[in-house]
Amino acid sequence: DVKVTQSSRYLVKRTGEKVFLECVQDMDHENMFWYRQDPGLGLRLIYFSYDVKMKEKGDIPEGYSVSREKKERFSLILESASTNQTSMYLCASSRLGAGKQETQYFGPGTRLLVL
């Protein structure tokens, strides 16, 4: 059974704190993604990675950075948390498609509240 896990389900942080969100997948997938989900805005891609140490900006990378030192692990970093980063953060992974779209498998999400 495919599995994507995220380090925390709920997180409360203060403005200005550095925040680390971790994601681990056990499917040996090449691709990993970080999204945020907000009411009325849907899922928005922050960053994705198609290989170890490789990263690409998504639609809303400002205020975020990522790290992928191992194939199974993809971290999202909020260098200095702000209240507008309060959101649900979702990690996903997929295989490297050979010319076709591969299914993305999602983790359970982390609800982050920045006070």
Next chain:
Amino acid sequence: QKEVEQDPGPLSVPEGAIVSLNCTYSNSAFQYFMWYRQYSRKGPELLMYTYSSGNKEDGRFTAQVDKSSKYISLFIRDSQPSDSATYLCAMSAASGAGSYQLTFGKGTKLSVIP
């Protein structure tokens, strides 16, 4: 015009009803179409995956793609209270390197009332 449009609902139906959920899109290069189901406070899970035009059936669920109209649908027959969730459509053009990204609709919240 947004790339993918999806009515956010909420949609409320009685148990046993047939549910129709829809998305329209503008990018004619899209050829892979997915429906995800997301229960409250959980991550999305893949429900249906179709390639190009046509229908695909899986139990009570049928996914339909009409590329000429740029319109996709998900039908749920004999809806159950356990179908209450938010349904997200997703699609991509996917061909070759770099084609990893999915474009999502904003989701339709469905409630099936016993």
